[in-house]
Amino acid sequence: MPKRKRKDEDGLGSKEKGKSASSSSGSRVAAVLVAFRDGSSSGSSGSSGSSGSSGSSGSSSSSSSSSSSGSSKQTQASRKWTQQEDTLIRDAVAADGEWGWVKMGLQINRTGDQCMYRWRRVLDPTIQKRLKWTKEEDAKLLSIRGVHPYWGDKMVASMMPNRTPTQVHNRWWCKVNPVLRWGEWSEEEDQVVMEGRAFGLKWVVISEQNVCLRNRALIALRNRWDKLNRRRKREEKKRTKGIVVKNDSSTMKEVGSNNNFSLDSSIIRRLHGSL
Numbered sequence: 664m665p666k667r668k669r670k671d672e673d674g675l676g677s678k679e680k681g682k683s684a685s686s687s688s689g690s691r692v693a694a695v696l697v698a699f700r701d702g703s704s705s706g707s708s709g710s711s712g713s714s715g716s717s718g719s720s721g722s723s724s725s726s727s728s729s730s731s732s733g734s735s736k737q738t739q740a741s742r743k744w745t746q747q748e749d750t751l752i753r754d755a756v757a758a759d760g761e762w763g764w765v766k767m768g769l770q771i772n773r774t775g776d777q778c779m780y781r782w783r784r785v786l787d788p789t790i791q792k793r794l795k796w797t798k799e800e801d802a803k804l805l806s807i808r809g810v811h812p813y814w815g816d817k818m819v820a821s822m823m824p825n826r827t828p829t830q831v832h833n834r835w836w837c838k839v840n841p842v843l844r845w846g847e848w849s850e851e852e853d854q855v856v857m858e859g860r861a862f863g864l865k866w867v868v869i870s871e872q873n874v875c876l877r878n879r880a881l882i883a884l885r886n887r888w889d890k891l892n893r894r895r896k897r898e899e900k901k902r903t904k905g906i907v908v909k910n911d912s913s914t915m916k917e918v919g920s921n922n923n924f925s926l927d928s929s930i931i932r933r934l935h936g937s938l
Contacts, residue, residue, distance in 0.1 A: 744781060748773070752782055784827055800826070801839050808835065837882040844878045848887055851875050856888050 748771045755767050761782065764775035771778075784790070800823065807819050816828035816835075823831060836843075852875050859869035866881040876884065 744785075747771075749781070749786055752778055752786055756782060756786075784829060789825055790827055796834055796838075801834070804831065804834060804839050805841075808839075837880045840880075842878050843880050843883075845883070849875065852879075853887070853891055856884055857891055860888055 751771060752767060755763065761779075764779045767773070767778045768775045803823060804819070807814070807822055811818070816832045819835075820826050820828040820831045855873045855875060856869065859873075864872075866884045870876045870879060870881060870884060
């Protein structure tokens with residue numbers, strides 16, 4: 664009996680040892696899991712932080728590059744042409760002909776299109792600048808447009824020596840086009856033109872937004888606005904001048920009445936002294 668009891672005690676002891684071992688191993692596993700979870704969370708936070716920082720740095724660099732490119736384009740467009748730039752374009756065209764515009768632009772911080780348009784619209788000596796259109800040129804432009812109504816301005820200008828596409832476009836839409844109206848202006852048209860310019864709208868926008876101005880040339884809109892604006896200024900000047908004249912006349916009347924009163928009093932004093 665005592666031996667069996669001992670065995671039982673030994674069995675109970677072994678069981679308790681197993682439980683303690685399993686509990687210690689479980690605690691170790693739990694600690695490992697916690698450490699792994701903490702490490703993964705810190706790693707994810709670090710990766711997210713690094714990705715966020717890299718993303719922010721990338722976005723900032725892209726925004727800075729886009730802003731710098733936009734500012735450079737804006738400065739190129741707004742910068743006035745200098746005499747040195749014109750001389751470089753003339754020399755390049757004289758040496759190599761009308762090509763290599765991009766190479767020209769790199770030397771003066773301009774685009775190839777800007778150099779090309781500067782030559783073809785301003786610097787080319789064959790262009791007739793500030794010269795009035797002749798009746799023969801108007802008739803030729805009208806005939807070309809009649810035969811080729813779908814041609815662009817560049818194609819039409821190629822048929823007209825010494826004229827640029829811009830000159831052809833402006834002449835067609837400001838004078839020669841037979842659909843343009845040149846008659847009397849209505850009150851509605853005058854009101855629309857004045858209101859549009861009061862809001863700062865462009866002539867093209869004013870013409871497109873109002874049906875009453877259909878087939879009116881843009882130059883006609885500008886000339887009409889100039890005439891109405893001068894008329895309005897003259898009327899305002901007359902009104903202000905009339906007010907000033909009226910005020911001056913009233914003051915003159917007051918001064919005249921005071922002088923008469925002083926004259927009458929002096930005469931009375933003299934008469935009183937003689938008596």
